[in-house]
Amino acid sequence: MDTNMDIEALRGETPGCANRLHLNNAGAGLLSRRTLSAVVGHLELEAAIGGYEAADRKRPEIDAVYAGLARLLGGSPDEIALFDNATHAWNAAFYSLPFAPGDRILTGRAEYGSNVLAYLQIARRTGAEVVVVPNDEHGQLDTAELARLIDERTRLVGVSHVPTSGGLVNPVAEVGRITRAAGVPFLLDATQSVGQFPVDVAEIGADMVSGTGRKFLRGPRGTGFLWVREALLPALEPNVVEIESGVWDGALGFSWAPGARRFATWEMSYANVLGLGAAVDQALSLGMPAVGERALALGGYLRERLSALPGVTTYDLGRERCAIVTAKADSVASERIAEVLRAGGVNVTTTVPGHTQFDTVDRGVHPLVRLSPHYYNTEEELDTAVRLFATAAAA
Template sequence: MTMDIAALRRDTPGCASVVHFNNAGASLPPAVVVDTVVEHLRREAATGGYEAQAEAAARLEAVYGSVARLIGAAPGEIALIENATRAWDMAFYSLRFGPGDRILTARAEYASNYIAFLQVARRTGAEIVPVPSDESGAVSLSELDRLLDERVKLIAITHVPTNGGLINPAEAIGRRARAAGVPFLLDACQSVGQMPVDVEAIGCDMLSATGRKYLRGPRGTGFLYVRRALLERLEPPFLDVHAARWTAPDRYEMRPDARRFENWESYVAGRLGLGAAVDYALRLGLPAIRDRVFALAERLRARLAELPGVTVRDVGAERCGIVTFTRAGEDAAAVKARLRAQAIHVSVSTAAGTLLDFEARGIPDLVRASVHYYNDESEVDRFIAALAAA
């Protein structure tokens, strides 16, 4: 599919005022997402929150089907949760670990996930084992093979780390997890929305994602996928009247579907906006989105590499829409502030996000410029000119 970039930019109000290269933080939403959220909030104001939700019941139910289509799942395997971290937590803390059990993860694993590993390890005596990286910077499959034994109770990997363009080999990891009978939890926070993600092809048992990043949905939205075969063996770390039914004074029954991981109160307008964002992405097509995003990112990397004092820091044999770099003599926060003064948006990655990776690479911080399909080549030129002007 050929994208009409001019039309997509017209459909993105923020493009008129900023160069937004912070899509790995939070994308600019298209008009339909904004309108969907605002219209529901107005309906809540006019008729009441419960009443507006009842009116929107069919549209809310349809969101599960849209998310399921997005990742190749069944609607009953989808839970709508307020963000990717909480979705990931609900899956991870449902698993049971004991002394000597091993959790295999990546060296570029995100801090929120690793902190959860540390907490569970402290409580249970489980062991965290980061899988070494290969020469490209991705999870080493040969090292994974070496470490994958009967002590391993979980493989938990971030598909696209927060601090660079690397894409970890999720499908190859999934094949190994299935062969070993080990659950595989994939943090797809940065990958869903910028590339095709198919849970059957990947072979993951659980997947967490957010609405605000490459899906272009509202903040405060996300989802969790749990494979039905595993779902029946998991009890979420907490339950409420939505996730379970109180059947007798001393008994309860959990929901039979993934909505056992949800709770009763939710951001209804945001869920509708998430559905609108997912449908928007599905209409454009994830292969077309991937091709556009990856090509624009490679253009940006090539232009950055031409600038004196600038070093592109992305690793990986395959790289996505996240572009990271350093500039000699100027720390990342200063670069961000200077660009922000010119209405150009980037973010900063530090060791606080991926400690093991930053320590191994000896880099104090990075500028992260993350492009999306609605960005255009003239914005890359403007970005390079602004960076070079100091």
């Protein structure tokens, strides 16, 4: 796991590393001091001179957040819109598409719960059909079946890059190749992938990508973002318009704001925005290839050691797997395992059946214990977590 990153220095700049063994980065990563300073510093500036005035003073830094996210994703700043969470970002993209009776929405078994509910709502409202693409022999989205299922009725392919409930990395570049050839919009939920390993929109071929700041990017909670390919914008009609997203024409009409800002809202937490910017800058300075190499290696290290425990099974699917690791003991409830780990100072969580509905129906394995290391974790920390897991599983 050799990288050019100074892990001890990075841990020293992460206050939470002194208090807990944090293996819940798929829930929320630990803030670095630079991100914390950006958030607190702006709140202090607002308290000192006023909220509007602080935003005016920090306008160059706020604008730089769009540029930073564009660099991270491989797009342009005009293709970025900011939100207060990833679900609102994803909804802004999804609900801007028109659907009619007989239209088809294709998705995978690993799709996130909120996305699934949105598909079902639109199907009920419009008469569109939700089609779940089966998995292949590796447990990932079967791209051959996807290509077979796409037809003239298909209006959207929506895929979660990495599910909330496991270490699967879906073959999204192949999905992008298929959707581009078919001329079908591709909406990628990258909530669990951006910040964990490189995500390049050009390489993937997605048309819309949603993400969050709070997870592997290590940004503050209450931050999300949406990237939309510029060429797709004329085909989209945002579901909500307000003074940031629309421009009044002086009479009884309006035009959309240019670029992805047509999805934006005027009011936002600029303290959180600047914190997101600091987290993005840190990821860029470390280099996403190096971040991804270490994060995925730690995930593999943890998965291998948990799999070797008697009476313990890991459940991560896919040809390619990431830093999210899910496991279950044969004779001890997952929540009990998680309680023992948390009592021992290890932050973990458990998967929720309703958060990946199609996977729950397909496999019936949830809840599982979910452990998600990141680059600032150490092998020694993972060994500690495995020992506690073993103790709990043997009880």
